[in-house]
Amino acid sequence: MTVLLTGFEPFGGSGTNPSWEAVSLVAARRDDVVAVELPCAFDASLPALRAAIERHRPEVVVCVGQAGGRADVTPERVAINLVDARIPDNAGAQPVDVPVVEGGPAAYFTSLPVKAAVAAIRAADVPGSVSHTAGTYVCNQVFYGLMHLLATDFPGLRGGFVHVPSSPDQVADGEPSLPVEQSATALNAVVDTVLSVREDLTVSAGTLN
Numbered sequence: 001m002t003v004l005l006t007g008f009e010p011f012g013g014s015g016t017n018p019s020w021e022a023v024s025l026v027a028a029r030r031d032d033v034v035a036v037e038l039p040c041a042f043d044a045s046l047p048a049l050r051a052a053i054e055r056h057r058p059e060v061v062v063c064v065g066q067a068g069g070r071a072d073v074t075p076e077r078v079a080i081n082l083v084d085a086r087i088p089d090n091a092g093a094q095p096v097d098v099p100v101v102e103g104g105p106a107a108y109f110t111s112l113p114v115k116a117a118v119a120a121i122r123a124a125d126v127p128g129s130v131s132h133t134a135g136t137y138v139c140n141q142v143f144y145g146l147m148h149l150l151a152t153d154f155p156g157l158r159g160g161f162v163h164v165p166s167s168p169d170q171v172a173d174g175e176p177s178l179p180v181e182q183s184a185t186a187l188n189a190v191v192d193t194v195l196s197v198r199e200d201l202t203v204s205a206g207t208l209n
Contacts, residue, residue, distance in 0.1 A: 001032060001058075001059040001060065001195055002032055002033075002034060002056060002057070002058040002059055002060075003032060003033045003034075003058055003059070003060045003061075003062060003191050003194065003195065004033075004034055004035075004036065004052060004053065004056050004058035004060070004061045004062070005023040005026060005027060005033055005034070005035045005036075005062050005063075005064060005187065005191070006023065006035070006036045006037070006038050006049065006052065006061070006062075006063045006064060006142075007019035007020030007021070007022065007023035007024070007035065007036075007037055007038070007064045007065070008020055008037070008038050008039075008040045008064075008065055008066065008138070008139075009037055009038070009039055009040050009090065010040075011040035011089065011090055011138075012087060014170055016167065016169070016170065017040075017066055018066055018164050018165070018166060018167040018170070018178075018180050018183055019064040019065050019066045019163075019164055019183075020035075020037050020064075021167070021180045021183075021184075022064065022164055022180050022183035022184040022186075022187055023035045023064050023184075023187065025180065025181070025184035026184050026187045026188050026191065029188070030188070030191070032191075032195070033191060034056050034058070036048070036052040036056075038052075038063075038142065039090060039091075040089055040090045040138050041089045041090045041091040041093065041138070042083065042085070042089050042091075042093050042095060042138060042141060043091060043093065044091070045138055045141060045142050045145070046141070046142065046145040046149075049063070049142060049145065049146060049149070050149060050153075053149065053154060053157070058157070059157065059158070060112070060157070060158050060159065060194050060195065061146060061150075061157065061158070061159035061160075062112070062159065062160060062161070062162060062187070062190060062191070062194065063139075063142050063143060063146055063159070063160075063161045063162075064161070064162050064163070064164060064187065065134075065138070065139035065142070065161065065162075065163055065164075066139075066163065066164060066165075066166060067131075067135075067139070067163035067164070067165060067166075068165075068166045068170075068171075069166075069175075069176055070131075070163060070165045070176055071127055071165055071176035071177075071178065072127040072128050072129045072165070072178075073121050073126055073127065073128045073162065073163070073164050073165070073178070073183060073186040073187070073190075074128065074129055074130065074131035074162065074163045075110070075112065075114040075117045075118060075121075075128070075130060075131065075160065075161075075162045075190065076110060076114070076131050076132075076133075076134045076143060076160065076161040076162065076163060077109060077110055077114050077130055077131065077132050077205070078107050078108070078109050078110070078132060078133075078134070079100075079107060079108050079110075079134055079140055079143035079144035079146075079147055079161065080106065080107045080134075080136070080140060080144065081099045081100050081101060081104050081105060081106055081107065081144055082097070082098075082099060082100065082136050082140070083095045083096075083097075083098050083099070083100055083136060083137075083140070083141055084096050084097055084136035085136070085137055085138075086136075086137065087137075089137075089138055100140075100141050100144040100145055100148070101144070101145070101148050104144075104148055107144075108143075108144060108147035108148065108151065109147075110143075110147070110159070110160035110161065111147075111150065111158040111159060111160060112158060112159065112160035112194050113193060113194065113197045113198070113199070113200035113201070114130050114160065114200065115130060115200050115201040115203060115205060115208055116193050116197045116200050116201050117162075117189070117190045117193045117194065118130055118208045119201060119208070120189040120190065120192065120193045121186045121189050121190065123189070124185050124186060124188075124189045125185075126178075126182050126183075126185050126186040126189070127178070128186060128208075129208055129209045130205045130208045130209055131163060132205075134161055134163070139161065139163065142161070143160070143161035146159045146160075146161070147159065147160075158194065160194075162186075162187065162190055164178065164183040164186070164187070165177055165178040165183070166178075167179065167180050167183075
């Protein structure tokens, strides 16, 4: 089976993006993973994602983004049909209160076993928790757009989204961060989980937050 991992280019003035750095590390170590860097731009992200799916024909897609302010690696449970950009994207666009897909459902749930993934992340000695919000920036747009593609154009393909923390070099002392190597370890555990687990754990998500 092939797993497509995507990460984002740097944005917001940063010279790096730990999502792409971590995804690249995982792909370099596994023959069953391909990595693709997505632009952090509303108009370009979803066409790039579709092109990657069409090119690589994976069985599973895991999109990865950076979540500043978080200390855990957080598999996302739900994407909402809303873009409300706090800052401009890399192309200078800053849409506010617009849908990701006009006329699309209000939300999509991931088709990946997020609770099992969190358990695997923690078993790898990396902090992890379930997240119930992917925000309203390009990460959420890609997550929602991915799930819409799977619902409409790629039946049978499974997918979801994971946020990783900022890397230590991006933040001031004392602010939440995680070394890229640990984020890669967590993503490797996520890949193992999505390839082997179809039915998620039945524990309360509150125990994994």
